[in-house]
Amino acid sequence: MSECTQVSPLCPVEATVYGYYPNLGANAFFCASFAVFTIAQLVLGIRYKTWTWMIATVIGCAMESIGYGGRIMMNRNPFDGGGFKMQIVCLILAPSLLSASIDLTLKHVVIVFGTEKSRIRPNLYTWVFIGLDVASILIQAIGGAIAASGEENRSLLDIGNNLMLVGIIVQVVQLVAFALVTADYVLRTRKAYRDKPLPPLGAYYIRSKRFRWFCYAVTGAFSAILIRCIYRIPEMAGGWGGAIQRDEISFLVLDGGMIWIAAFLLTICHPGVYFPQLSKNRDEMQEGFQARMSEKRDQTPSFA
Template identity: 45%
Template structure:
């Protein structure tokens, strides 16, 4: 006699059997091994390229964010591969629920570094706040979202039979992802606000800014960053809907939707953020530290120059 999966507690199952059909697992399906293996390999490759490009162009903060994002995503999809033959496999579940929940916050962190450098190149006078505060504000908010998601994923993965404890983890993940969505919206608002204020101004762009704006590489970089933003945003909205319905809800148990809204979106963002690398396509970000040191040395005072806007880094 067939068992009704809705009456089976997946936490009481260690493997698929007549008493524990795969439909009773948290996700209600067998993970697609080929898809998960492909993306585990993809994120692993992106990790290697990010480290290599980061060391070559010395984009240390960007590399840290993207390197951790790729590593976490790779581990997460390895976890899903582990669950392929056994949807009740606890180690694989814990790996993927923790790593895949928070890794996109690191992709977002890499995006947040860009606005400061755009302001420095096109003119800080049209920014409502000092350029360095963009990075501090958005990265701090992103770290908060990351901590909430990581903590929620860890609690949910280790809650065992404690349903209340598991719900706490669920709510923390939803809060963290919602906070990430809000941060993304604020980032988009700040970017649009600066862009409108700058290009509505009657003041002409500096020669270096004009050269940057005409650069095909720079335009490709901005297009890649924009697409990455929307891909991450779509993924976060999907995750809120997935988690809001509780465990084993229809959205959570739709593998095709997960692949499309989570896997492909973050895969696309990661590919663009890796290979449309600022060291190649936006050298002003890559050479910022060196330019700042040169500007300070020229001024003769470490405290008199906060952020350089020199032209040497704009040879794109």
């Protein structure tokens, strides 16, 4: 029904791509929440000079907010082309940017706890995993642009959908690979330092409750993003107008809810406070760490 511009007896809501009026309350909550996360990440990023982290999280959270703004527009008019384009492009790309912020952490964890048991050089972690993130984002961006331009053209919608599906699969592969590499490093390092002291900076962080909370937060955010991506695969595979795509509750829980959890955790446990190694101020902070370490020379914490 390409001629439809408003819901009417001749153009029922069931004729739209999603087949429903997006829930105003839920989408307004996500729109406002992600706007708050955007501001918080911007302020914290400037305060602690976590520039790369800030760029990824601010853009990711802002795109989530814009995407849900598009769904609010579709609540007023499910045939709203502008709202459709906003939400399809922003909500498909934003999680990849939040995922990229998590990828940044592994390199710095390896530097802190020692590179000896890492199978690859720390700098390569960023190139490999951020590179896969970029590939995923580009594929999804192209697919989202095609789908957005083909709102009234089923053929273009399907082409865009298939490209976005490929991009999400690439992201899932990247996430699983990241988890395996991280687990391998942690296990090898735990074994290596079971009976001998950690490097000084690693010894400080292993005692730090803030660092432990940061690890919990990153693990939780990673898991939430992975769940969202896994949900998106059958949703996109079902095509436009498929049963999963027309179920708003599953979307709100498994996409919106999961990314909300990820953004919330990455905001309340910001690395500027919980893992300063990611901050451009880390040299100054490490001097403070060394001063504190000198007071505890007799302690030799290990992974045991």
